[in-house]
Amino acid sequence: MGASTITDLLEIVISFARGYGLTERETEIVYYLSRYGYNNRTLANELFIAEKTVKNHMANIQNKTRTSSTRELLSLIVVQSLMHQQHRVKVTIANSSSKPRRDIASK
Numbered sequence: 001m002g003a004s005t006i007t008d009l010l011e012i013v014i015s016f017a018r019g020y021g022l023t024e025r026e027t028e029i030v031y032y033l034s035r036y037g038y039n040n041r042t043l044a045n046e047l048f049i050a051e052k053t054v055k056n057h058m059a060n061i062q063n064k065t066r067t068s069s070t071r072e073l074l075s076l077i078v079v080q081s082l083m084h085q086q087h088r089v090k091v092t093i094a095n096s097s098s099k100p101r102r103d104i105a106s107k
Helices: 003-020 024-036 040-047 051-065 070-098
Strands: none
Touching: 003 024, 003 051, 003 070, 024 040, 024 051, 024 070, 040 051, 051 070
C-alpha cells in the first residue's frame, strides 16, 4: 500500500468512526482490521491489550454499526471507501471544469 492509499484509508476510517460514534480505540481496531485483516488475537498483540478486550471492543463496534459480523462491518467500510472515492472524483471534475480555458481561436 502506498502512502496516499494508507492516508486515504485512515481518512475513511476516521470518517466512518465519527459517523457511528466510535471511540478512539474502536477506531484504531477498525483501522487495523480494515488495513490488515487481523484476527482478534493479532489485534490484541498489535494493540497490547487482551484478546477478550478486543472481543469487547468488536461487540461494541458491531452494536454501534448495527452489524452482526466482521464481514458485514468490513462491507460498511468498503461502501464508505467507495463513497469517499466518488466524492473525490466529483471534486476533481468540479475543480477542472471551473478552471478558465484558453481559447485557441482567440490567438
